[in-house]
Amino acid sequence: MKGTLLYGPGDVRCEEVPEPKILKPTDAIIRLSASCICGSDLWPFRGFNEVTEPLAMGHEYCGIVEEVGSDVKSVKPGQFVVGSFCLSDNTCPHCRFGFQSSCEQREFMQGAQAPLARVPLADGTLVATAELPPDDLIPHLLAVSDVLGTGWYAADAARVQPGSTVAVVGDGAVGLMGVLSASQLGAERIIVMSRHQTRQQLAREFGATDIVTERGEEGIARIRELTEGVGADAVLECVGTEQSMKQAVYAARPGAMIGYVGVPHGVTFDGQELFFAQRGLLGGPAPVRRFLPDLMDRVLERKIAPGKVFDLELPLDEVAEGYRAMDERRAIKVLLKTS
Amino acid sequence: MKGTLLYGPGDVRCEEVPEPKILKPTDAIIRLSASCICGSDLWPFRGFNEVTEPLAMGHEYCGIVEEVGSDVKSVKPGQFVVGSFCLSDNTCPHCRFGFQSSCEQREFMQGAQAPLARVPLADGTLVATAELPPDDLIPHLLAVSDVLGTGWYAADAARVQPGSTVAVVGDGAVGLMGVLSASQLGAERIIVMSRHQTRQQLAREFGATDIVTERGEEGIARIRELTEGVGADAVLECVGTEQSMKQAVYAARPGAMIGYVGVPHGVTFDGQELFFAQRGLLGGPAPVRRFLPDLMDRVLERKIAPGKVFDLELPLDEVAEGYRAMDERRAIKVLLKTS
Numbered sequence: 105m106k107g108t109l110l111y112g113p114g115d116v117r118c119e120e121v122p123e124p125k126i127l128k129p130t131d132a133i134i135r136l137s138a139s140c141i142c143g144s145d146l147w148p149f150r151g152f153n154e155v156t157e158p159l160a161m162g163h164e165y166c167g168i169v170e171e172v173g174s175d176v177k178s179v180k181p182g183q184f185v186v187g188s189f190c191l192s193d194n195t196c197p198h199c200r201f202g203f204q205s206s207c208e209q210r211e212f213m214q215g216a217q218a219p220l221a222r223v224p225l226a227d228g229t230l231v232a233t234a235e236l237p238p239d240d241l242i243p244h245l246l247a248v249s250d251v252l253g254t255g256w257y258a259a260d261a262a263r264v265q266p267g268s269t270v271a272v273v274g275d276g277a278v279g280l281m282g283v284l285s286a287s288q289l290g291a292e293r294i295i296v297m298s299r300h301q302t303r304q305q306l307a308r309e310f311g312a313t314d315i316v317t318e319r320g321e322e323g324i325a326r327i328r329e330l331t332e333g334v335g336a337d338a339v340l341e342c343v344g345t346e347q348s349m350k351q352a353v354y355a356a357r358p359g360a361m362i363g364y365v366g367v368p369h370g371v372t373f374d375g376q377e378l379f380f381a382q383r384g385l386l387g388g389p390a391p392v393r394r395f396l397p398d399l400m401d402r403v404l405e406r407k408i409a410p411g412k413v414f415d416l417e418l419p420l421d422e423v424a425e426g427y428r429a430m431d432e433r434r435a436i437k438v439l440l441k442t443s
Numbered sequence: 444m445k446g447t448l449l450y451g452p453g454d455v456r457c458e459e460v461p462e463p464k465i466l467k468p469t470d471a472i473i474r475l476s477a478s479c480i481c482g483s484d485l486w487p488f489r490g491f492n493e494v495t496e497p498l499a500m501g502h503e504y505c506g507i508v509e510e511v512g513s514d515v516k517s518v519k520p521g522q523f524v525v526g527s528f529c530l531s532d533n534t535c536p537h538c539r540f541g542f543q544s545s546c547e548q549r550e551f552m553q554g555a556q557a558p559l560a561r562v563p564l565a566d567g568t569l570v571a572t573a574e575l576p577p578d579d580l581i582p583h584l585l586a587v588s589d590v591l592g593t594g595w596y597a598a599d600a601a602r603v604q605p606g607s608t609v610a611v612v613g614d615g616a617v618g619l620m621g622v623l624s625a626s627q628l629g630a631e632r633i634i635v636m637s638r639h640q641t642r643q644q645l646a647r648e649f650g651a652t653d654i655v656t657e658r659g660e661e662g663i664a665r666i667r668e669l670t671e672g673v674g675a676d677a678v679l680e681c682v683g684t685e686q687s688m689k690q691a692v693y694a695a696r697p698g699a700m701i702g703y704v705g706v707p708h709g710v711t712f713d714g715q716e717l718f719f720a721q722r723g724l725l726g727g728p729a730p731v732r733r734f735l736p737d738l739m740d741r742v743l744e745r746k747i748a749p750g751k752v753f754d755l756e757l758p759l760d761e762v763a764e765g766y767r768a769m770d771e772r773r774a775i776k777v778l779l780k781t782s
Contacts, residue, residue, distance in 0.1 A: 197673045206697030358545030368714030375710025382727030
């Protein structure tokens with residue numbers, strides 16, 4: 105079959121790879137209904153992470169179960185499933201505490217930019233729908249697997265409440281999903297930092313009430329102005345750079361939590377500064393599994409349409425163009441047609 | 444009157460100072476029923492903070508209102524009051540959000556190691572009792588002003604829940620109050636890091652179920668062992684050094700919050716490490732005012748006896764010996780008799 109391999113910075117290829125096989129009795133093989141490219145795929149693509157051997161790319165997925173290992177009990181061939189990019193047993197103490205992304209057996213999904221993928225820990229990871237969903241819902245269900253689940257976790261970690269004023273740092277796909285999540289959680293006011301018109305428009309569709317185009321100190325000042333000098337009740341940090349984190353910390357009011365889901369690169373916090381600023385932090389890889397049933401229901405009931413975040417669809421063999429389009433910010437998020 | 448001044452590292456003196464006066468119409472003057480020395484007083488005493496002019500020491504207080512400024516409405520002369528070490532108007536947006544320690548008008552109390560003290564922002568800061576409390580409750584009410592309020596905030600920020608397993612880093616007065624607070628909040632298991640027998644004993648009186656005498660990596664390993672490899676549901680960091688913070692972070696389970704109330708000295712956090720460890724942080728100067736009415740009630744109803752933390756009583760003119768006793772860890776916390 106065709107699959108996606110990253111050979112090094114800027115060098116991603118769709119090429120012939122072996123079909124995945126059941127390697128452990130807890131594995132499942134799924135046939136992907138669609139796949140996509142994640143903002144985090146750009147870190148190695150941009151050379152921020154060393155690539156020592158070709159990486160099988162792709163960790164967002166939904167599709168039909170083809171085959172299951174002998175220990176798999178909760179899903180069976182023919183069912184439509186969505187899984188998290190973090191693979192988890194969903195039974196260990198960390199999973200039971202709602203932090204499946206720190207599962208004792210945690211693995212990260214890989215090789216999902218392909219028509220078939222192996223899903224380890226299938227019982228703990230996959231959630232099946234009652235029936236096969238209609239085709240038009242596929243992009244929305246795919247979005248649940250990571251990008252929406254991550255935005256949702258940011259809002260959850262930031263403790264967005266009904267009536268909250270929320271600031272979202274980052275207008276990438278995760279930031280936009282953060283806007284949608286905050287809106288679903290009842291935020292009254294959602295301020296998003298964005299200077300790209302198409303992203304601003306989508307942010308508004310997802311529930312943003314205010315757009316801040318300024319960055320850095322000016323962006324912070326603008327958010328403080330919009331909140332009458334107070335700062336936001338909850339902040340979602342969806343980028344991961346030093347500058348974006350600083351904006352997040354100072355866009356927040358004292359006592360607010362910052363839910364941060366952009367993988368931090370070059371970010372440090374000074375303990376005493378954070379102490380006197382009195383801002384709270386909770387982040388990490390999103391425990392999407394915790395939110396999966398609820399988010400799938402919201403999609404199936406057509407309450408949310410997170411798949412609008414895909415603004416470019418490409419066939420799998422054009423995956424390299426997809427990476428370039430996202431890298432150059434020509435596309436927010438690229439959906440890959442795998443069949 | 445006599446008052447306490449810090450001239451430089453190791454040089455604290457009880458000497459003649461002018462009596463405090465109402466300087467603003469929002470001030471009150473109180474006659475202290477007792478005062479005490481705070482662990483944070485040791486930072487400048489130990490030379491960690493530069494002292495450019497003599498500092499009027501003391502920020503924990505309770506006593507009888509002597510005089511109030513013309514704008515003060517909520518307390519009157521003759522009433523017994525307790526106030527927070529953080530002075531706040533209790534009406535600004537930060538106060539209403541429960542973070543009075545970030546009040547827009549915030550000041551820090553000073554000069555309370557003396558028989559009389561000026562309390563700015565009296566209406567927002569002071570809470571009066573219905574009647575004059577019996578003498579034996581004075582130490583317990585005094586403890587509410589900072590040390591208990593701070594331990595309570597650590598437990599609140601760490602989100603201690605009924606049934607939680609809690610780890611407390613630090614067996615100083617604040618750590619011990621953290622134990623008491625966690626116990627009051629329903630923690631099922633309270634692990635305290637302590638290698639001092641008298642402090643261990645007091646910790647047990649306050650509700651500690653397990654004592655860890657190891658420090659550093661070994662201390663972390665011991666807490667993980669006690670929690671079957673999981674880590675604590677909530678961690679209270681009550682020291683503020685790099686080592687203690689590290690212990691706090693790694694004593695916590697993924698998804699846990701660390702409530703940190705020891706003023707960080709030389710502490711930095713690596714964003715990516717914290718991200719993948721998935722530990723949450725919230726700290727800062729405690730918004731004691733939020734908890735004051737509840738904590739005063741618990742004392743007045745004799746549900747808690749936080750004043751047990753005072754294991755040395757000295758007359759005010761022996762304040763220097765009090766600092767030395769705490770600095771050398773001969774005393775946990777020193778109560779100063781101000782009359």
